[in-house]
Amino acid sequence: MSDLPADLFGEIDPPDRRLLMGPGPSNVHPRVLRAMSAAVLGQFDPEFTTTMNQVMALYRGVFQTTNKWTFMVDGTSRAAIEAAMVSVLAPGETVLVVSSGRFGLLLQEIGQRCGAKVEIVEAPWGEVVPMNAIKAAAERVRPRLIACVHGDTSTTMAQPLDGLGDVARGVGALSYVDATATLGGMDVAVDRWRADIVTAGLQKCMGGPPGIAPITISDRAAEHIFARRHVEKGIASAGDNAGPAPVIGSNYFDLAMVMDYWSDKRLNHHTEAASMLYAARECARIVLGEGLPKRIERHRLAGAAMAAGIEAMGLKVYGGAAHKMFNAVGVFIPEGVNGESLRKRMREEFEIEIGTSFGPLAGKIWRIGTMAGNARKHHVAHTLMALETALRREGFAAKASGVDAALGVYDGAKGD
Ligand SMILES: Cc1ncc(COP(=O)(O)O)c(C=O)c1O
Secondary structure (H helix, E strand, C coil), rough: CCCCCCCCCCCCCCCCCCEEECCCCCCCCHHHHHHHHCCCCCCCCCCHHHHHHHHHHHHEEEEECCCEEEEECCCCCHHHHHHHHHHCCCCCCCEEEEEEEEHHHHHHHHHCCCCCEEEEEECCCCCCCHHHHHHHHHHHHCCCEEEECCCCCCCCCCCCCCHHHHHHCCCCEEEEEECCCECCCCCCCHHHHCEEEECCCCCCCCCCCCEEEEEEEEEEHHHHHHCCCCHHHHHHHCCCCCCCCCCCCCCCCCHHHHHHHHHHCCCCCCCCCHHHHHHHHHHHHHHHCCHHHHHHHHHHHHHHHHHHHHHHHHCCCCCCCCHHHCEEEECCCCCCCCCHHHHHHHHHHCCCCCCCCCCHCCEEEEEEEEEEHHCCHHHHHHHHHHHHHHHCCCCCCCCCCHHHHHHHHHHCCCCC
16 A cells, blocks of 8 residues: 555755755756756776776865875765775874864764774864964874864854874874865865865865765875775685774775775765766866866955855854855844744745754844855845845844945956
């Protein structure tokens, strides 16, 4: 007996005009959607493996790195986070987590699940951890891995990371950065940071859908991971000797095997998510076609305009301005306004999504994103206009026009 309706719920038909101004996902670029409809090929087809190699080259550009090992982990951004951590950390090893928000807590939790000893260097939510505090903690705990979040969307703060690689090398550690929310919108300078592993996602500033996660790995981190190589029995060949170090605690996220698939060995580890690979390829082409400096400046300007508009209306921006992410702003929900009712109004009356919050900030702030194609003057202006009206209908009168203040930021600045 089936309770399915005769039309099997109808063809999928989500609203295609909704403006996604939350902390991600953001709207997907139409070129990316078109790329995703290209024909799926077998994962060892030479035309497909050529596409894989192109994706590796393109993401070296996006990550600003010369790392050979620059490729994709299939799954949402946390798939790459988990792959990085489980592939580096053997049970009992120490990870130092730099933590000042929900995603720092996520790194702690993944570290625990790896069986690692988790040490923390932290700052209150809304702040960042100074590099000298990271250095002091690293010298104290001598970790195998130092793990950080670049832009923690839960707090909208961007952790400064210059010097990270030197700190890690100074104590014989590897370093890891979660740049899910900043790649393509802020300066993710992998080689300048000398970071060993950096991972991201497509659904924020890259203008793609969630479902595949770019990753880049330094040679020295790759060497560490390959020492843990234990190719699964059913696909191992005579030359696949097990490495000397402990087996990686996950099969799917075993980066030694995943890298063997992305190398000339073409190890038959998994079936590559072909349509997502096409999406990643087109995202990178769009980002590099625009040019990273121009794109980052576009995000900076949109974020600054949004924050100026918010403040002009008499609302308060969350967190310190010095370390605010370009592409997300936290806004205190004013006294007497129901945060969820306002968000519902934005969605239902204006087709605009803005974000809620969690943990200690639940019910206290909204999070408004300006990411990928939405980091533009007209989207900032539309969002502020709608917000002003929605707030008035919820009983809060703006002090002054947020739109005027935002446009004032654009006046004289080069950018749209
Ligand atoms: C900084 C950061 N890390 C990790 C994630 C998790 O990403 P996903 O939901 O794609 O797994 C997010 C998602 O919001 C994020 O903002």
